[in-house]
Amino acid sequence: MNGVRRGRVVIVGAGIAGLSLAQRLDQHGWRVVVVERAPGPRPQGYMIDFFGPGYDAAERMGLGPRLRELGHHFTEASLVDEHGRERASISFARFAEALGGELVSIMRPDLERALRESLPDRVEVRHSTSPEAVTDDGRVVRVRLTGGEVLEADLLVGADGVHSTVRRLVFGEEEGYLRHLGFHTGAFTFEDARVHAATRGSFRLTDSLGAQMGLYALEGDRVAAFTVHRSRDTRLPGDPREALRAACSGLGWVVPRALELCPEPERVYYDHVAQVEMERWSRGRTVLVGDACQAVSLLAGQGASMGVGGSFVLGEELARAGSVGEGLERFERRWRPVVEERQRVARRGTSWFLPTTSGRLRLRRLFLRWSALPGVDRWVATSLSGKPSRVVKDLGPVASPGS
Numbered sequence: 001m002n003g004v005r006r007g008r009v010v011i012v013g014a015g016i017a018g019l020s021l022a023q024r025l026d027q028h029g030w031r032v033v034v035v036e037r038a039p040g041p042r043p044q045g046y047m048i049d050f051f052g053p054g055y056d057a058a059e060r061m062g063l064g065p066r067l068r069e070l071g072h073h074f075t076e077a078s079l080v081d082e083h084g085r086e087r088a089s090i091s092f093a094r095f096a097e098a099l100g101g102e103l104v105s106i107m108r109p110d111l112e113r114a115l116r117e118s119l120p121d122r123v124e125v126r127h128s129t130s131p132e133a134v135t136d137d138g139r140v141v142r143v144r145l146t147g148g149e150v151l152e153a154d155l156l157v158g159a160d161g162v163h164s165t166v167r168r169l170v171f172g173e174e175e176g177y178l179r180h181l182g183f184h185t186g187a188f189t190f191e192d193a194r195v196h197a198a199t200r201g202s203f204r205l206t207d208s209l210g211a212q213m214g215l216y217a218l219e220g221d222r223v224a225a226f227t228v229h230r231s232r233d234t235r236l237p238g239d240p241r242e243a244l245r246a247a248c249s250g251l252g253w254v255v256p257r258a259l260e261l262c263p264e265p266e267r268v269y270y271d272h273v274a275q276v277e278m279e280r281w282s283r284g285r286t287v288l289v290g291d292a293c294q295a296v297s298l299l300a301g302q303g304a305s306m307g308v309g310g311s312f313v314l315g316e317e318l319a320r321a322g323s324v325g326e327g328l329e330r331f332e333r334r335w336r337p338v339v340e341e342r343q344r345v346a347r348r349g350t351s352w353f354l355p356t357t358s359g360r361l362r363l364r365r366l367f368l369r370w371s372a373l374p375g376v377d378r379w380v381a382t383s384l385s386g387k388p389s390r391v392v393k394d395l396g397p398v399a400s401p402g403s
């Protein structure tokens, strides 16, 4: 049999990267246990524009039809002024085409749902638990969970997001790895006919300085909102609702109404916008995937895609390698250049993402209008998202789901 001896893997985090890897490693014959801190799947979330390497990987994992079924098909993203008048727009289809692929907009819980549905029953997902200590003697890695149980594995994976516990336990405190980009972000959903009508069934973003709100129209009168505002404060506010109101209430249009309908803090996502940079993604028999090691940030608009793509590449490289160590090396060699390019593009784009002067706001509008011109569309799309990557497409044949 080619590849690593298929042993037992413990994956910490049943998020996008963790569930993707669970599917891949199960397909390749590993015994998979997933450990998740939350008591169950979370219904709250935000809209994800899913394209790029993760889209290619999802297709190869057999998930494409389900994602398109659960997804929302918006035609365009528009910038609007404080009265809701459109100033510029970009076509989603054109944007994805310029990047050589397709795009589906999907709520994060629905992406997780599609991934969970793809797991056979033999994949064990344990909720309400978290790692407390990790030891690795070179032959086996042991993870002590809250409650005291110790799991032994051939491989431990930290897929537990930007504030990863596995990273802290194995590589050290997060300050050493987090690069704050100077923004805070929030996201929530609510129902309101007036705000829904104002989105005109699509995605609208305020064309504003220092803070912005984006609104996506969902089914019925549901709306998904996300906000970004500049802040150098690396602490999180006690009450995210208050922080969002303070940052965004002057944006005009239907934003005050959306802020009024912002739910209780437990149902609001709020965090710094940060990237994760590490010299190595693995140590011994522990490896990190997804935001835990490679967060590109909200500014790149493709962290989820990179989470699925990276997990896919790791699964395939482990299947092809002669040892865990070799698989981890090959994974990093193949995948790191894609991550680093996306991170660079996102950092370069901070003033484009949320302009600080009215001159830059005007430039952003022009930029979007140019995107309608043949030839320029590709330049605009790659300036925003990085060069299209063939890494996933170029990997050879893979095990199919259900095999």
Ligand SMILES: Cc1cc2nc3c(=O)[nH]c(=O)nc-3n(C[C@H](O)[C@H](O)[C@H](O)COP(=O)(O)OP(=O)(O)OC[C@H]3O[C@@H](n4cnc5c(N)ncnc54)[C@H](O)[C@@H]3O)c2cc1C
Pocket: 012, 013, 014, 015, 016, 017, 018, 035, 036, 037, 038, 046, 047, 048, 049, 050, 051, 108, 129, 130, 131, 159, 160, 161, 162, 163, 164, 165, 166, 185, 186, 187, 226, 269, 289, 290, 291, 292, 297, 298, 301, 302, 303, 304, 305, 306, 307
């Ligand atoms: C507002 C917003 C908009 C975004 N828009 C896009 C977009 O348009 N396109 C896109 O591709 N990406 C987007 N992203 C980025 C994307 O959501 C993330 O990059 C992606 O979710 C990362 O996946 P992950 O699985 O690595 O981490 P996460 O999604 O953070 O999942 C980590 C999982 O680990 C669990 N966990 C954490 N700690 C522990 C622990 N100690 N023990 C056990 N379990 C634990 C968590 O509960 C969670 O289930 C957006 C992000 C935000 C905030």
